[in-house]
Amino acid sequence: MLTVHHLNNSRSQRVLWLLEELGVPYQIVRYQRGPDMRAPKELLAVHPLGKSPVITDNGNTVAESGAIAEYILATYGKGRLIPPPETPERLRYTYWLHYAEGSAMSPLLLKLLFTMMPKRAPALLRPLVRKVTNQALTVLVNPQLKQHMAFWETELGKSQWFAGNEFSAADIQMSFPVEAASARAGLEEGHPRCMAYLERIHARPAYARALEKGGPYQVGR
Numbered sequence: 001m002l003t004v005h006h007l008n009n010s011r012s013q014r015v016l017w018l019l020e021e022l023g024v025p026y027q028i029v030r031y032q033r034g035p036d037m038r039a040p041k042e043l044l045a046v047h048p049l050g051k052s053p054v055i056t057d058n059g060n061t062v063a064e065s066g067a068i069a070e071y072i073l074a075t076y077g078k079g080r081l082i083p084p085p086e087t088p089e090r091l092r093y094t095y096w097l098h099y100a101e102g103s104a105m106s107p108l109l110l111k112l113l114f115t116m117m118p119k120r121a122p123a124l125l126r127p128l129v130r131k132v133t134n135q136a137l138t139v140l141v142n143p144q145l146k147q148h149m150a151f152w153e154t155e156l157g158k159s160q161w162f163a164g165n166e167f168s169a170a171d172i173q174m175s176f177p178v179e180a181a182s183a184r185a186g187l188e189e190g191h192p193r194c195m196a197y198l199e200r201i202h203a204r205p206a207y208a209r210a211l212e213k214g215g216p217y218q219v220g221r
């Protein structure tokens with residue numbers, strides 16, 4: 001049976017959601033983050049990078065959320081949650097599937113790091129660290145995030161879902177950056193379509209079932 005190596009409060013929530021949408025049977029092996037938020041070393045026994053998500057299935061070990069989504073859809077999807085080949089929707093689908101991790105997550109991760117750094121710095125150094133990180137946020141990170149969020153808002157004006165009028169696995173992949181932007185980048189201000197999109201995905205029964213199976217989930221708070 002397909003096994004999801006599930007780290008609490010992490011991107012592997014998306015894999016559970018995809019499997020719930022498709023009704024594919026699976027089992028979960030659970031891993032808990034340490035106080036430093038890192039995955040436990042047991043995950044290194046599954047994949048050399050020790051990150052989550054990673055799945056094992058029929059002798060295959062697949063890491064990287066986009067690759068996992070592709071594997072699950074190719075193996076169990078029967079054409080569901082992916083637009084037909086050679087359509088404009090399929091091209092959009094491929095773009096968003098890769099964009100989520102390839103482009104959107106980097107500024108969101110920098111935002112998290114630069115916001116946390118002063119809080120974790122030794123008290124004496126804190127003002128200096130805050131000065132440097134604030135500058136990095138103002139000059140480098142926040143303008144990029146603004147650009148990304150405006151892009152999503154425009155795209156969601158063209159269709160209800162990222163790849164077109166049908167919900168697809170690209171939406172599952174995009175849920176993580178959109179949720180992270182809502183948690184830490186001020187998405188709620190000036191992005192009504194993105195906020196409505198979040199409401200739509202949270203209302204899906206498979207999303208709720210995945211949360212029940214995966215446990216408490218709060219992106220980036």
Ligand SMILES: N[C@@H](CCC(=O)N[C@@H](CS)C(=O)NCC(=O)O)C(=O)O
Binds near residue numbers: 007051064
């Ligand atoms: N681009 C990778 C990112 C994997 C990743 O960074 N996962 C995080 C959880 S959201 C993780 O394992 N963090 C714990 C650690 O790095 O120790 C993917 O989409 O699978």
